[in-house]
Amino acid sequence: MPFVESRRACQSWACYKPHHHPTFSIGAVDGGTSVFTGAPSGPVLLSPGTLVFIPASRVHACNPAPNTAWSYQMLHLDAPWLQAVRREYLRTELMEDEPVRIVTDPMIYARFCFLNALLFGEADPLEKEAALIEFVVDYDSEQGLFIERPLVPLNLAEQIQPALDYLYTWPTVSTTLDKLAVLAGMSRYQVIRAFRAVTGMTPHAWQLNQRVNLAREWIQSEDSLADVAHNLGFADQAHFQRVFKAHAGVTPGSFRG
Template sequence: MEEKIFTKIFTDENLPYLELRYSNNTKHYKKHIHDTLSIGINIKGKTVYTNKDRIYDFDIGMIALVNPNEIHSCNPIDKTPNLYYMLYLDQNWCFGIQKTICEDIEEFIPFKKEFLDDMSTYEEFKTLCKTIFSEITYQEKEEELILFFTKLFKSYLKDFHKKPTNEDDMKFKKIQEYIQKNYKKNISLDELSNEFQLNQFYIIKLFKNKLNMTPHAYLINLKINKAKEYLKEGNSLVDTALECGFADQSHFHRNFLKIVATTPNQYKLNFVQD
């Protein structure tokens, strides 16, 4: 029985800087360019990967790194379809993440290598792609994207951390207080950027320097800490999730388990009086 050929493409108006392709297409591509940073992996099968004038046998465990406007192609070796993910990221978004790592750069710094052969990073990227296609909130997807690409870019960018200024401290404090006051809302980076007239990536940097977490991670931690208080008081799981501003029960359960390492119900049972 022939394998069904498919192509699934993820886009989201809340994440306008990315497009993710999941496919087992057998079509062969001519050498071409994108104005995006393109990163891809094979899940099944082998391909011939060309980047500029270099040709590679591309296998599972490898990650193709295609800088913006680099001529490239990646095609199956035989007629059997290869299963792959290909992520396309806006160059300006990538530069914003790089700028949080290295303040001195003035433009996107391209990868010097055409691929990585690192199973750990491969598995992390595969998990990221599955996460993007999952049903979780776009804020959670954005969180995972920021964490993965901060780590990836750090692997080849020199880190010029400058000491935070008093002005940075004041801005961070104001944003932190705003999130604390509005923790019931699902506050986005866009909202923070508009509220404080600050660049999104500058806000990310403030939180990474101060708390070593993103604003969204800080918000989720606040929600979970409040949820623990409500559960200790004997409130129902449904009321607790609503009071803490979680999108739904699944969103509440998933994040509670991730941070507290137990389910909300199991946590609540510790405080039930006989």
């Protein structure tokens, strides 16, 4: 089932940097208190039994409350797969600029836990996919607390787009602020401010995040982790490991499993 990835963590102290990924994510808080960052109005506390539905490419982070541990589940869905499912039941309006949703319904949480246990179990892949589609269709709704994307002036998003396109095209090349400034027709200061407004990150943080997203795919190859680190443009394997864990919550070796 290449279109779904599931993780579970128990009594974790790991903290994530603000990040984004190309998948649609569904997180569940099983124990402890979590803090969701990524809302324009400020952090949101999440209690056990809470689900968070996070669209692809939305910058966010969920971390335990200070000096505490928490337990959680995280499901990542391939965005094209989800779009195909949505087209089947004509919910195409959900594909553009949808908000993060925070849901506190005990029945939906229980249903999610059942689904994730099934995905981790020995059931036939067809049964797993059927259960996943049912969950998506049943709860792809307008229920919950909405966290909209921050409002960004259209002209600013258009002006920064050439710099973003360059980083998309050359993710493993270390790119200077001077280069991005020329591409965007801005000063270096303006580029930093524009990137933060449009993406929620500085240019350097955005590029590191993009490399981590690529690493999630490349780690599954037969290449050594040292080769993956080198090919992604990291200084060495230790640097790669630190950055990957800060974004993914586990080391590259653990992720490869």
